[in-house]
Amino acid sequence: MLATYRYPEFPYVPSPEQRDGVVLRHPVVVIGAGPIGLTAALDCAARGIPVVVLDDNNTVSIGSRAVCHAKRPLEIWDRLGVGEAFVEQGVNWQVGRVFFKDHRVYTFDLLPEAGHKMPAMINLQQYHLEERLVAACDASPKVDLRWKHRLLSLQQADDHALLTVETPDGVFRMEAQWVIACDGANSETRRMVGAEFTGRFFQDRFLIADVVMAAGFPSERWFWFDPPFHRGQSVLLHKQCDNVWRIDFQLGWDADPDEEKKPEKVVPRIQAMLGKDVKFELEWVSVYQFACRRIDRFRHGRVLFAGDAAHQVSPFGARGANTGVQDIDNLAWKLQMVLLGEAPVSLLDSYDEERAFAADDNLAHSTRSTDFITPKSRTSRMLRDAVLELAETEAFARRLVNSGRLSTPTPYVHSSLNTPDVEAFDSPMKPGTPCADARVRIDTGSSWWLNQLDGFVLLAFGPTPQRSVRVGGVTAHVLSVGRDLVDETGDLTQRYDGRPGTVYLIRPDQHVAARWRQFDAHAIEAALMRCLGKNGSL
Amino acid sequence: MKLIRTPNIADPDAFYDSLLAAQRDLPDDQAERVLAKLVLILANHVGDRAVLAEALELARSNTVRRQPPAPA
Numbered sequence: 001m002l003a004t005y006r007y008p009e010f011p012y013v014p015s016p017e018q019r020d021g022v023v024l025r026h027p028v029v030v031i032g033a034g035p036i037g038l039t040a041a042l043d044c045a046a047r048g049i050p051v052v053v054l055d056d057n058n059t060v061s062i063g064s065r066a067v068c069h070a071k072r073p074l075e076i077w078d079r080l081g082v083g084e085a086f087v088e089q090g091v092n093w094q095v096g097r098v099f100f101k102d103h104r105v106y107t108f109d110l111l112p113e114a115g116h117k118m119p120a121m122i123n124l125q126q127y128h129l130e131e132r133l134v135a136a137c138d139a140s141p142k143v144d145l146r147w148k149h150r151l152l153s154l155q156q157a158d159d160h161a162l163l164t165v166e167t168p169d170g171v172f173r174m175e176a177q178w179v180i181a182c183d184g185a186n187s188e189t190r191r192m193v194g195a196e197f198t199g200r201f202f203q204d205r206f207l208i209a210d211v212v213m214a215a216g217f218p219s220e221r222w223f224w225f226d227p228p229f230h231r232g233q234s235v236l237l238h239k240q241c242d243n244v245w246r247i248d249f250q251l252g253w254d255a256d257p258d259e260e261k262k263p264e265k266v267v268p269r270i271q272a273m274l275g276k277d278v279k280f281e282l283e284w285v286s287v288y289q290f291a292c293r294r295i296d297r298f299r300h301g302r303v304l305f306a307g308d309a310a311h312q313v314s315p316f317g318a319r320g321a322n323t324g325v326q327d328i329d330n331l332a333w334k335l336q337m338v339l340l341g342e343a344p345v346s347l348l349d350s351y352d353e354e355r356a357f358a359a360d361d362n363l364a365h366s367t368r369s370t371d372f373i374t375p376k377s378r379t380s381r382m383l384r385d386a387v388l389e390l391a392e393t394e395a396f397a398r399r400l401v402n403s404g405r406l407s408t409p410t411p412y413v414h415s416s417l418n419t420p421d422v423e424a425f426d427s428p429m430k431p432g433t434p435c436a437d438a439r440v441r442i443d444t445g446s447s448w449w450l451n452q453l454d455g456f457v458l459l460a461f462g463p464t465p466q467r468s469v470r471v472g473g474v475t476a477h478v479l480s481v482g483r484d485l486v487d488e489t490g491d492l493t494q495r496y497d498g499r500p501g502t503v504y505l506i507r508p509d510q511h512v513a514a515r516w517r518q519f520d521a522h523a524i525e526a527a528l529m530r531c532l533g534k535n536g537s538l
Numbered sequence: 539m540k541l542i543r544t545p546n547i548a549d550p551d552a553f554y555d556s557l558l559a560a561q562r563d564l565p566d567d568q569a570e571r572v573l574a575k576l577v578l579i580l581a582n583h584v585g586d587r588a589v590l591a592e593a594l595e596l597a598r599s600n601t602v603r604r605q606p607p608a609p610a
Contacts, residue, residue, distance in 0.1 A: 382567075386574035396582040 036307030037182035090122030199293030316404030
């Protein structure tokens with residue numbers, strides 16, 4: 001029981017299909033109503049796909065798990081209509097301080113560039129986030145969220161998967177054209193399809209304590225290497241909303257998890273850190289160890305894996321939920337195109353191609369952070385300490401300090417869906433890159449660039465000979481700067497190097513697919529075909 | 539650029555003396571940390587990742603090949 005939060009209990013509702021004993025075939029079934037599964041449901045719904053979500057429980061995530069939510073996932077949630085509420089409720093922060101022993105080594109500022117709707121980072125407990133996602137799913141006529149539905153087994157057929165599901169009313173069967181497995185690091189679905197999940201385990205343990213305290217620290221990320229109050233280990237402090245603070249103590253491999261969870265062990269640790277006079281209340285305590293692993297393939301026949309079910313990272317850098325949300329961003333529009341018959345099934349292999357690439361990038365970052373925080377040998381520790389001591393005065397050494405590289409999106413630079421540049425651009429918005437936001441003016445007033453995007457879009461700087469380009473039933477509509485929107489600040493033009501005539505083809509997940517210096521309908525059609533996986537590029 | 543492997547330090551004896559002097563009076567753990575910092579400072583000065591990779595490989599292979607074979 002938490003002092004600041006009461007877990008909602010969602011009702012089990014018997015489904016007509018179970019009651020009537022009719023086997024229905026659904027376009028998409030999502031397994032797991034965590035942050036990724038719920039986001040998957042909202043994104044499918046946003047793309048017009050009716051979606052069923054099965055969850056074996058009937059509440060939100062217990063304890064506090066994901067905390068930091070980065071800009072790109074916030075932009076995705078904003079596309080789905082929940083981002084603004086998260087930002088309003090969450091703690092906005094941008095300053096991080098790093099300490100070594102008893103002194104401050106350096107301070108970093110995420111220094112978010114002005115002219116973006118979403119902040120660099122917010123902290124919000126996972127249960128708050130999930131509760132809002134559930135409310136959004138409940139409000140959507142396309143989402144059928146079913147609590148107390150446990151997947152017992154899954155059999156693959158050519159054009160669907162057969163799911164055996166258990167509820168309080170017994171066992172029934174349902175079919176899904178596509179399954180999105182978002183059932184976490186211990187995914188049962190992954191086991192059912194026989195997928196490999198391999199990587200590195202780290203021989204270390206961490207104590208998570210969420211404490212409630214009114215006073216104290218600013219809204220900053222504080223990280224200690226080898227502090228006087230916790231010798232030889234690291235400590236992390238983060239503010240969450242409702243005056244809840246996350247404290248993360250590295251314990252080492254020899255620590256006894258059951259012993260360390262006891263309040264008589266935890267309270268003195270926190271007192272040593274905060275000072276004897278600081279009043280606090282323990283909200284949640286757990287001990288964890290972690291691994292950096294990923295699934296062999298993100299697609300197994302009719303089952304697509306996302307979030308922790310597909311990749312597990314260390315918590316340093318907040319790369320878990322943040323990457324999972326981006327998996328969904330990548331997947332939902334592809335499923336839509338395949339379900340509409342506008343793209344071949346092989347388009348879904350580009351989900352594996354692009355998100356496995358991102359997962360590997362995340363795993364590398366996460367592993368490097370872990371190796372810095374937990375040196376594996378005496379010499380590694382000596383080098384680490386040398387970096388930290390140098391960092392006090394030397395700017396070059398600060399770049400080497402790694403207390404977790406905070407999650408940023410991985411551009412799909414090598415994706416087979418990209419049409420490579422043939423002309424020169426002075427802008428990092430290369431094919432495969434998520435679009436940068438900018439303030440723009442539209443008919444109804446001031447707005448944001450990313451909020452204008454819907455489906456495939458052609459961003460054109462200046463007039464265009466036609467208003468759209470079509471491939472089959474897929475239309476990319478032109479948004480022309482100067483006609484459909486005004487770039488008052490100049491940010492959009494600067495960020496996209498928008499010299500007159502420049503055209504960008506933007507995917508439904510707000511990633512650049514191609515760009516040119518002039519509007520050429522044939523080139524655009526070819527790029528759109530390629531982006532739909534239609535010209536043998538996959 | 540390639541790693542310079544020909545003699546490149548003026549007055550090498552004096553340099554070596556200064557290398558010893560930088561940590562001679564220190565306890566072992568501090569002396570080692572001085573060397574670790576020297577590596578980091580010089581690595582940043584060099585900057586070029588290809589040169590650094592070559593230097594790392596040279597340092598490692600020059601050490602590892604000297605190891606006596608493990609007892610059977």
